[in-house]
Amino acid sequence: MELTGELTGADRRLVTAMGPGLPLCRRPFREIGARAGLSEKNVITALKRMLEAGIISRLGVVVRHHELGYKANAMVVWDIADEDVDQIGERFKTFDFITLCYRRKRRPPQWPYNLFSMIHGRERQAVLAQVDELARACGLEDAPREILFSGRRFKQRGAVYNSGGAL
Amino acid sequence: MxxxxxxxxxxxxxxxxxxxxxxxxxxxxxxxxxxxxxxxxxxxxxxxxxxGALTRFGPMYHAEKLGGGLSLAAMKVPEADFDAVAEKVNAHPEVAHNYARDHAFNMWFVLATGAPGRIEQVIAAIEEETGLKVYNMPKIEEFYIGLSFGA
Structure with a gap:
């Protein structure tokens, strides 16, 4: 995928050189630098800057949560009045069992829901109890909602970016 | 565990x-x-x-700040066609992950593209290849991304 954002040419080469991950060796940033035509020091500086700017949200291990026992992966969707959704979204993020929370575009009439919250739990019953707790605490007992547990996972990988050429 | x-x-x-x-x-x-x-x-x-306990070791990018497009999309896929449709959807490199969920909207996938405008193109291609409608549900606001897991 060709990147079009406000990255320097060196940043783009760096993103491409990292590909899906860092090399597992003692001096990974030197290795990345060799691929990108950058010094180890410049790689480290650029990565610090990209982390501070939030271009990289984090750097580390990315877990396959299902294999860690998080088998009850629920997308809990709510239909919240547009004027209330910011306040509810802010409230949701104070619950530590919520792993992601977004406002998304509704697709009426098929899909009226605009607030998406993810709960990754180990057991389905525990997740259902958490959804009840959330609804009670936020006064949303009567708000339309649905809980979509995940079934099979067909693909899980991060996005892979490169700076060269169109697809 | x-x-x-x-x-x-x-x-x-x-x-x-x-x-x-x-x-x-x-x-x-x-x-x-x-x-x-x-x-x-x-x-x-x-x-x-x-x-397979880890999918990767390295950076997690914020797609939009990187200059890319990111969206969540859903489809209603007839059960009998599910695997064939999943194969067609997953063949697109822009599909970062794809989950079956127990709902009439039974296939949910995340699209991550280099350029924001590419999202619509990939969706159009998937609709063409599968004959099914793709419901794009782009993010309007992000309240929280804390996705981390205790082992």
Missing amino acids: SAGLDDIDKAIINGLQGGFPLSEEPFAEAGMRLGLDEDDLIARIQKMLDD
């Missing part, structure tokens, strides 16, 4: 879902925090990648 993860592996997962040191010898520095030799840390991360 995944078989084969011992307490040290769990400590690595709990300690390294972010905050990997930006230094010349980052595994040595991270290993120090975990009480592990750098080569041992490297070998354990490699093994967890090989065993």
